[in-house]
Amino acid sequence: GAVVSQHPSRVICKSGTSVKIECRSLDFQATTMFWYRQFPKQSLMLMATSNEGSKATYEQGVEKDKFLINHASLTLSTLTVTSAHPEDSSFYICSASGSGGTEAFFGQGTRLTVV
């Protein structure tokens, strides 16, 4: 299958700082990227959908000013957690799909810990 690379895999930051997570499609053009959040022993919850060159669509209850998503190219999307707080600590996973109805491929995830 296609390769989606997510970086960093782990990050620890201080409360109040911002953290940027990158999601790259390495061998295909990702017209759409999705960001999910997964708390321990829970399911993946869709946070937002982003299409290249346009604003992201956020799911209900997700603060767009706190979770900034940029999808400036067909191979890169970034999620910035602004003014992070301990309750933002979670596993963040991106997925990417190409045009033509391909399946979505997941990145390896980022474990964010806010102290």
Place this chain on the structure above:
Amino acid sequence: GENVEQHPSTLSVQEGDSAVIKCTYSDSASNYFPWYKQELGKRPQLIIDIRSNVGEKKDQRIAVTLNKTAKHFSLHITETQPEDSAVYFCAATSNSGYALNFGKGTSLLVTP
């Protein structure tokens, strides 16, 4: 929006037995139903998927069935092995893209 319910939340079977996980969905427009296996701290891995124009799909020891009328789909794993132990998630989505709505997951334990 789509609501996906998954049962059971935990499942323990003996090696060699079969395991069945069931999901229901609410949005009749959903037409793509993947199943993912996730090991602790790792990304979900697609193990099998089915589209709404098919009632059943099989890949070696894994099969998925879909009942569009009842809006439910199931994962069947036969001849289970200890390495099948993981959390399994069902998901559903419509043609609007691959923004997946996940079930809550089933923690499968296969004991030798």
